[in-house]
Amino acid sequence: MSDAPLKSKQKRGALRRDALIQAAAALFWIKGYTGTSLADVAKASDVPLGNLYYYYKTKADLALGVANFFADETRALIESVSEEKTEPRARLKFLVERMRATQGKRLSYGCPIAAACRDFRETAPEASTRAGESFSLLIAFIAEELGKTGRKPSVALLKARHVIADWQGGIALAHGLQQPNVLAETYARMERTLAS
Known part of the structure; x- marks a missing residue:
């Protein structure tokens, strides 16, 4: 059969x-x-x-599915950046380029991952935590790549957090003000921070 x-x-x-x-x-x-x-x-x-x-x-089950999707997409982004470039600074520059490619939608609606973390927290806390793992994955990847350039682990982690915080703040401000230049400036600043 x-x-x-x-x-x-x-x-x-x-x-x-x-x-x-x-x-x-x-x-x-x-x-x-x-x-x-x-x-x-x-x-x-x-x-x-x-x-x-x-x-x-339930809707909470669906929220968890969405959060898993975000985490999987973040992993896929990191893998594609790692496969595309071998040198740490080139990887970090390419990561920012890939993030920049989504700036139009983020200007219109904000960050979907941040929204999920916030919106799921009360009724779907597991999904909120899972969505937040996307930020943890990005921070860990950036810190690891910075570490390969000779940065101390604590300094690399601090800088990685700073870059992701700047990205999220830039998205929020650009969305709130409806000013694309704010987000463009953020990506340029992220590149400079990661290159120094």
Whole structure:
């Protein structure tokens, strides 16, 4: 007996799960976690609401799925930067370039990871913590690369935190003021900080 029907069903399930996560991530970012219903997510993903409950029993479960998506995307970013460049300073410069590529959406809606950390905290604390791991991953990567340039671990970690704090502050200020130059200045400052 062929297992092709089972594999096809599993593939459809994975596609639906991905569609739900993509839709939820976008809606939570744009409309906010509390402003988004499970019906909104089902509609945006073209997955019937009844089927959504097969994959995610609660909104908190869906929030955790989104937080896992953010952490996976951050890991993928770090891996692609590591594969693309070998020298630590080149990796850090390339990381900032990749972050800069998303500045348009961040100007419009702020940072989706920061929003998830904030919005999930009360009703989905596990998801909030998991979303925050994206920042931890970036800080650890930057600190490790700075360490390879001869920085003491404590100094490298401090500088890595400073860069991510500057990035998040730049996003918040640019979004609040609706001034793209604020974010452009932030990325330039991040590059200078990481190069020094």
